[in-house]
Amino acid sequence: MADALLQVRDVHLALPAADGPRPVLAGVDLAVPRGSFTCVVGPSGCGKSTLLGVVAGLRRPDRGQVLLDGCDVTGVPGRAAWMAQDDLLLEWRTVLDNVALGLEVQGVRRRDARERVRDLLVEFGLADHADARPSELSGGLRQRAALARTVAQGRDLLLLDEPFGALDALTRLHLQRWLAATWAQHRWTVVMVTHDVREAVALADQVVRLSGQPARVAARHPVDDPRPRHPTRPGAGARAVEHSVLTGLGALGVADAEPDRARHDP
Numbered sequence: 001m002a003d004a005l006l007q008v009r010d011v012h013l014a015l016p017a018a019d020g021p022r023p024v025l026a027g028v029d030l031a032v033p034r035g036s037f038t039c040v041v042g043p044s045g046c047g048k049s050t051l052l053g054v055v056a057g058l059r060r061p062d063r064g065q066v067l068l069d070g071c072d073v074t075g076v077p078g079r080a081a082w083m084a085q086d087d088l089l090l091e092w093r094t095v096l097d098n099v100a101l102g103l104e105v106q107g108v109r110r111r112d113a114r115e116r117v118r119d120l121l122v123e124f125g126l127a128d129h130a131d132a133r134p135s136e137l138s139g140g141l142r143q144r145a146a147l148a149r150t151v152a153q154g155r156d157l158l159l160l161d162e163p164f165g166a167l168d169a170l171t172r173l174h175l176q177r178w179l180a181a182t183w184a185q186h187r188w189t190v191v192m193v194t195h196d197v198r199e200a201v202a203l204a205d206q207v208v209r210l211s212g213q214p215a216r217v218a219a220r221h222p223v224d225d226p227r228p229r230h231p232t233r234p235g236a237g238a239r240a241v242e243h244s245v246l247t248g249l250g251a252l253g254v255a256d257a258e259p260d261r262a263r264h265d266p
């Protein structure tokens, strides 16, 4: 794919199970253009987080390659910024110091890191909470803080694992709108795992559907609807993609094995 920042090529990985190694990823191919937003969906437990871990360099695949900007970064951590399902905020640090941690882990001194992330706190609506502890924040603000810490690392690629999964529906909707608007300004290259197909079509330029375990890319659905998009009133294109993804997932009563008419671009 032209100007793909991230390329995942034929990635295979087996993980230990009680009865021996179990194949979890079975030839995953993915291309993510620079400045685009990709959402990864798939059946529960199929290997979405595992795939993100491979892209983040936290897991080395048994076979295949991860290329970032054309460089082989297979099994090399620290090249992409990764946000785990759990926000992993440190309770003994203030919000400011949690966000600054994204830079401190790269060797930036705490005082300098604090100065550098102050603008980010303002942009993420966290300025009034800079000195608060994470336990004092609402769920939505915690996720903003975790996202700010991820962005603060200044990496080309952001990997977000179910960032809104633990939030109530209303907060989730607010954060989706906020993320869409913030992303439109920055155009980070994002790969985000989500279980929420509507969220995926509201945010993404492409929705990648994984098969059941062992996972491979079952379909790639481009979402061409203009932005900004309304999160609860998707346009015709987004509705068609949502229907196609849900059908592929078997959520509309059609088996996962059913041929998919979406464009498939492994």
Ligand SMILES: Nc1ncnc2c1ncn2[C@@H]1O[C@H](COP(=O)(O)OP(=O)(O)OP(=O)(O)O)[C@@H](O)[C@H]1O
Binding pocket: 015, 016, 017, 024, 042, 043, 044, 045, 046, 047, 048, 049, 050, 051, 213
């Ligand atoms: N450290 C590990 N050791 C062994 N097996 C693992 C490990 N981590 C995950 N698995 C297994 O790998 C498979 C894929 O897990 P993974 O968390 O990647 O799926 P997922 O699609 O992200 O799940 P969910 O939809 O529930 O978030 C599961 O069967 C899981 O039990």
